Amino acid sequence: xxxxxxxxxxxxxxxxxxxxxxxxxxxxxxxxxxxxxxxxxxxxxxxxxxxxxxxxxxxxxxxxxxxxxxxxxxxxxxxxxxxxxxxxxxxxxxxxxxxxxx
Amino acid sequence: xxxxxxxxxxxxxxxxxxxxxxxxxxxxxxxxxxxxxxxxxxxxxxxxxxxxxxxxxxxxxxxxxxxxxxxxxxxxxxxxxxxxxxxxxxxxxxxxxxxxxxxxxxxxxxxxxxxxxxxxxxxxxxxxxxxxxxxxxxxxxxxxxxxxxxxxxxxxxxxxxxxxxxxxxxxxxxxxxxxxxxxxxxxxxxxxxxxxxxxxxxxxxxxxxxxxxxxxxxxxxxxxxxxxxxxxxxxxxxxxxxxxxxxxxxxxxxxxxxxxxxxxxxxxxxxxxxxxxxxxxxxxxxxxxxxxxxxxxxxxxxxxxxxxxxxxxxxxxxxxxxxxxxxxxxxxxxxxxxxxxxxxxxxxxxxxxxxxxxxxxxxxxxxxxxx
Numbered sequence: 382x383x384x385x386x387x388x389x390x391x392x393x394x395x396x397x398x399x400x401x402x403x404x405x406x407x408x409x410x411x412x413x414x415x416x417x418x419x420x421x422x423x424x425x426x427x428x429x430x431x432x433x434x435x436x437x438x439x440x441x442x443x444x445x446x447x448x449x450x451x452x453x454x455x456x457x458x459x460x461x462x463x464x465x466x467x468x469x470x471x472x473x474x475x476x477x478x479x480x481x482x483x
Numbered sequence: 484x485x486x487x488x489x490x491x492x493x494x495x496x497x498x499x500x501x502x503x504x505x506x507x508x509x510x511x512x513x514x515x516x517x518x519x520x521x522x523x524x525x526x527x528x529x530x531x532x533x534x535x536x537x538x539x540x541x542x543x544x545x546x547x548x549x550x551x552x553x554x555x556x557x558x559x560x561x562x563x564x565x566x567x568x569x570x571x572x573x574x575x576x577x578x579x580x581x582x583x584x585x586x587x588x589x590x591x592x593x594x595x596x597x598x599x600x601x602x603x604x605x606x607x608x609x610x611x612x613x614x615x616x617x618x619x620x621x622x623x624x625x626x627x628x629x630x631x632x633x634x635x636x637x638x639x640x641x642x643x644x645x646x647x648x649x650x651x652x653x654x655x656x657x658x659x660x661x662x663x664x665x666x667x668x669x670x671x672x673x674x675x676x677x678x679x680x681x682x683x684x685x686x687x688x689x690x691x692x693x694x695x696x697x698x699x700x701x702x703x704x705x706x707x708x709x710x711x712x713x714x715x716x717x718x719x720x721x722x723x724x725x726x727x728x729x730x731x732x733x734x735x736x737x738x739x740x741x742x743x744x745x746x747x748x749x750x751x752x753x754x755x756x757x758x759x760x761x762x763x764x765x766x767x768x769x770x771x772x773x774x775x776x777x778x779x780x781x782x783x784x785x786x787x788x789x790x791x792x793x794x795x796x797x798x799x800x801x802x803x804x805x806x807x808x809x810x811x812x813x814x815x816x817x818x819x820x821x822x823x824x825x826x827x828x829x830x831x832x833x834x835x836x837x838x839x840x841x842x843x844x845x846x847x848x849x850x851x852x853x854x
Contacts, residue, residue, distance in 0.1 A: 390518060390543060394559065424559040428543040432563045437487040440542040 383414055384469035391429070391472065395422040400469055409464035411443060412455040429472060444471040485810050488851045489817055490534065491825055492521035495843035497536055499554040502838075506815055506829040507563035509838045510539075515557060516548065523590050523804055523847045526553075530598035531851050535617055537588040537603075545587050547603075548760035549617050560617035564588070564605060564669060567624035573607060574636040583607040583627060590804060596654075604644035608661040609633060610673065623673035626659060631678060631695045637754040638662030638698045638717070644704045645803055646652075650691065650709040656729070658712065663688075663698035666714065668727050683716060700743045701803040705752035713744040713755050713782070715803070717842025720757055724781050733782025738769050748813040748831060753781040756808075756816060756832060775818070777832050787803040791835035799824075804847035811852055819845025 385401045392398070403417040412435070419426050432438050435455065437443075442451045446468050452476045462468040489500040490751040496514025515521075519538045527533040534550040536557070545564065545620045548557040570583040570787075586606040594600035599616040609627040611620040617628055626632075626644075635642060650656035654779035657669045667679040677692050688696040698717035705711065714721040714730065718741050721730040734740035755778050761769045768774060773792040776785040799822035809815035816828045826835045 388542075390540070394543075394546070424546075427545065427562045433565055438542070438544055477541070 382466045383409055383463065385414065385418060386467055386469045386471045387425075388472060388474040390474070391425060394424055394428065397422070397469070402466075409459045410456050411450070411453065411459065414459065416454075440475040440477055442473040442475050444473055445469075446458060485811060487811065487815060488526070488531075488853055489825065489827070489838070490524040490526065490536075490849045490851070491552065491819055491842065491845060492524050492536070492804075492824070492845075492847035493819075493843035493845050496522050497521040497524055497538075497554075498839070498842060500838050504811055506809075506811070506827060509827075511839055512554070515554070519546075521846060522588060523849075524554075525591050525593055526555055526851045527593040527598040527601075528595050529593075531853055533616075535591045535593060535601050537591055539587045545585075547588065547591075547617050554715065561613065561619045563619050564603070564611055565622070566609060567622045568628075568629065572633055572676050573642060573656065574634060576637060582632065583609065585609075587645040589645045590647055593651065595649050595651055602647045602649075602657075604630060604659065606641045607642040608642045608644040608664060609623070610644055610647065610657075612673065619785040623669075625669070625674050626667060629663070629667070629676055629678075633635045634695060635661065635664040636696065645700070647705060648712075648808070650703060650705040652709050656726075658702060658704075658710070660699040660702050660714075661699065661759065663696060663717070664695040665695045666699050666702060666712075666727055666815065671706065679723070680730070681728065681820055682723070682730030683721065684732075685717065685718070687717070701745045703745050703747050703755070707745045708752050711752065711781075713745050713747060715742050720782065722798075733778070735778070735783035735785055737776055737785050738774075738787075741789045742801075744801055744802040744807045744818065746808050746816070749808050749810040750812065751779065751814075751831075754779045755782065755833070757785075758805065758818065762798060763836070766800040771795055771797050773797040773799070773820075775816070775832055775835075787800045788828075788832040788835070790833060791828075804843050804848055804849075807848050807850040809850045809852045815850065816846050817850050819848040820843065 383403045485504040491498040496517040498513030524536040532553045536548040538546040571585045572580040575581045590604035592602040603611040646660035648658040655672045660666045665677045683697045703714045707743040712724040718768045720734045722733045742760045772794045774787040799820045806818040819825045825838045
């Protein structure tokens with residue numbers, strides 16, 4: 382069981398309260414976790430990564446075990462603690478509060 | 484009793500404002516999608532309870548929301564916007580060529596006849612259509628693949644396709660406008676397009692009379708006369724009487740002919756409204772006065788409408804999609820500001836009252852007249 386913590390806006394969009402728990406087939410990687418997440422919550426397609434290229438959106442970050450793993454290859458295994466469910470994978474909206482006149 | 488529903492898109496959510504036919508007391512519902520930029524919300528003319536909304540942020544990209552109950556509840560639908568074939572290139576601000584890249588949906592235009600059909604105008608400029616209630620989107624690529632597209636360049640707000648108009652008398656005719664490429668018309672239901680910019684004159688481009696390159700801000704028509712179009716260009720208010728074959732300037736005695744929205748009275752095809760803005764570098768009304776200008780002669784002669792609008796210390800803007808008219812009698816006019824006010828007139832502009840004063844910056848205003 383993989384645990385994923387979504388940012389507030391995406392929790393509301395997916396209509397989930399706290400963490401999301403996912404069954405991931407095979408090795409736990411960014412790609413396999415996001416595949417499972419989007420399979421369970423199709424409304425999240427396009428909000429974390431591009432729907433065609435699967436490229437991570439510019440202002441999304443992935444944190445795991447107090448490390449920023451955003452720039453790791455999508456098929457690289459996530460830390461064992463995430464794969465075992467001991468630690469969650471955090472999906473973060475980057476701090477960019479001043480962008481676009483917000 | 485008839486009523487109205489005003490759909491307001493803001494930089495931080497959507498609001499639904501409702502009133503009866505008197506349009507004096509209002510209920511305010513929202514924010515829906517708090518914190519998200521709501522570029523546009525519009526209802527289906529064929530089913531007023533079917534609404535479509537464009538929801539986006541820089542973080543999470545584009546979503547499309549659909550309501551089947553007049554905005555009480557919403558569901559996310561399809562948000563996959565992929566250009567057909569090779570994206571091609573357009574000019575960037577610095578004159579270099581860049582590939583077309585989808586950024587967001589600026590405008591949603593539901594079909595006049597089918598609640599499940601809706602058009603989307605997007606940045607980088609292209610037009611998409613859904614025929615399944617927004618679940619899937621397919622580009623009408625003839626516009627983006629027009630031979631002039633490699634020369635299109637963005638306006639200050641991005642290279643957006645912001646206006647889509649269906650000809651109510653000819654279902655195969657569509658109009659679209661792009662900042663800063665100009666106006667286009669299709670006579671074959673969106674398959675092919677031609678620029679309709681003859682008569683436009685823009686000093687900000689190398690050839691002021693070029694076939695494309697004009698920063699058209701908004702186009703409007705009256706359904707009874709779809710060959711007559713009114714345009715607010717970056718500078719200049721324009722009119723065509725032959726569906727874009729040629730345009731002539733009708734700025735007349737306006738204090739400034741820069742602005743964004745333009746709209747037409749529901750029952751008087753020669754009565755039009757604009758909100759003059761001081762200049763392209765000073766996006767607020769001249770003299771600190773919020774004035775809507777009305778022409779009852781199809782342009783050239785304009786009168787300021789000020790009753791109920793603040794006439795000092797006003798330094799806000801009214802964006803291109805932020806004005807709308809209802810079809811009650813007398814005709815109601817609505818507009819929203821970058822300061823978060825939504826003003827309504829229940830007497831065709833003679834007098835105004837704010838429905839709300841302190842919303843986030845308003846991006847769009849659409850009104851539905853309800854049976």
